[in-house]
Amino acid sequence: MRHLAAMILAALAGPAAAQQATWTGFHGDPGSRKFSAAESFTPEAAARIERAWEYRTGDVSDGSGERPATIWSATPIYANETLYLGTPFYRIIALDPATGTELWSYDSQSTLEALTQPGLKNRGVAYWESGESGECEKRVFLGTMDAELHAVDADTGQPCADFADGGILNVNQWNDVNDVFPFSLLQPPTVAGDLLLLGWAGADWEYSAAPPGNLLAIDARSGELVWEASFIPEELIRSTGTANIWTAMTVDLDLGMAYVPVSSPSPNYWGGNRVDPIPLATSTTAIDLETGEIAWSFQHIRHDIWDYDTPAAPQLVDIERDGGTVPALVQTTKQGFLFVLDRRTGEPLFPIEEIEVPQSDAEGEATAATQRVALTPEPTNHPFEMPQTWWLADLTGAGQCSREREQYRYEGLYTPPSEQGTFLYPGTAGANNWGGAAVDDRIDILYVNSMRVVQVIRLIPRETYNEVAGESGAEQGYYPQEGAPYGIELTEWRNWLGLPCWEPPFGTFSAYDLRSGERLYEMPFGMAQYSGFYGFRDWGTPTLGGPVVTAGGLVFIGASMDARVRALDARTGEELWSDLVDAPAVANPAVFTHDGVDYAVFAVGGNPILTPGVSDQVVAYRVSD
């Protein structure tokens, strides 16, 4: 009832609803709220949602030919009365938002080899404008597989000659420590005033000593490096690496702060080379936009040996509390915890508990004795105990799942990887990933999808690794962790038929009241699909990609493995509308208003973590008259 009342109040009052709905960044706005002021997308109008147009980029590969498979998660950007897309062939495409007609395109001529990640990945472009008029006063930025940052004029698609070297910045010039792999720019930069905040992606699970993570602040006009922030202590840089930022970031221009989700150090599943603390790894870190100095940092995991990178930009929300307003942020995590922090200081707004965690028996390992957990708001996926063994998988597998449950090590959350094999729950893709959450800050309610996937991580001693190692891909298989005493094998826990050994639901959708920390509802989300066969609705689906909440009260979300895009009732989580698209729509949608018409646009690219399907489809929806 309280939620309903709040929604009614929001509908009556909300100044946000009077705003023009734009979508100028990866998560909609600099605060990564994924809130759209579009008002026509209401629960009552859901049945009248129709396709406005469809477009195909042509930039798609299923990996069967010479080109690696495409992994396309590009959130479209709506700015300058235009819709901008990045493609997995590293092109920029400008579309008319009303018709989907191509206005111009720009080809970066990037190499189309999977130099770092196992596929041609792209999560879109960034938009910046100076506020003045003239050539290149409005720019679109695209990163490439070979770490070039391209700047083009937003009106014409022509390179901006005053940016770096003729419109192209070579970011690999800053890859000069442990440079065992090149950088890749798969996530667009985050725009903060006249700065471009730039992280990068590398090769996961391959090396112990790898490029140390850093954040590059680039002048949007000149391409010059303004400042650089590092996250690995100087004395450890030669033996470890990463703690990079591969996902989007959040900006509060009023506080002059960037909020940066920092990933885990290398190698990911063994930490004997980095037993000294790395306080900034697997953290949310606040950085002064003026100086690049670290203002505060909140570490989510000490000595991370589970690859539980901080995966998404935090959502900014001003929470009403004790008659006042607290500027806060909400950090979703792979573990499923929602850390709600005062964004001025990093202090938690709900109690954080310290729990003892299991210890490792791996060679040279020194596991942290305790870890911090957030019990309020309730975690998105019940992370402390992995799901029960699923009777259906156990029955059809002739007891295989039960036998394996006894065989592998599991002592709750943060059970260390082991030679005997350890259940990894949540799996390496996490409960939540780059999609993050959406927040309606008129009523302080957070919306988030979450997945429940159980994997098995096995440490393989170096002396036998090369003999047993097989193929890898889609975040499964064998990886060497060169320089460590162990390689790894990572598999999803399934029976011989391919059925998950853990009981459903495999994915859920929840809403939280951020004032009280109370979970308002938790619903199974989407439908799982294996070999084409759909599961029952209450089984839900693993998800990649996040939701958008609209002023009208609908939540738009793709993310599911069943290749549907959906509209949910924000009040209840009930599915009100869906449409079948070509592949899982793992990109966050963009929801905006153009010429008085509200549009929800999905880029449909697929992701092999969910299913093998790929696509180059872009679909726009609106409410019919």
Next chain:
Amino acid sequence: MRNVYLIVAVLAAVGAALGLWAYLTSTSGVDGTSGALIAFLGALAVALGALVALMDLPRWAQITLDVLLVLGAVLTAVAAWFLMQTFFTIVMALAAIVLCAGFVVAGRNSKHHGEAGA
């Protein structure tokens, strides 16, 4: 039973066509999946089996084929249902129902003939 087998063959052939469409068409939601391929082959097998059943077969072979046809139609209908292929499910379920109804009617007829003969 001849007409029953013919109807089943036609229904299953329609099912096979729908299964093939589902396997090949990107808008089916199951294109290129092993599940759609299995369901298509199941429907095709039922169609061919129904045609074989039209021939004069030894009694043991006829009974075995009848059982396999019912099983095939039911399992293919279930597979089509889990593939969310509504029309495919309906035609295969109809095929199963027609078969079962045909067996019941044929059983009654043979019983009547038996009683009349006595």
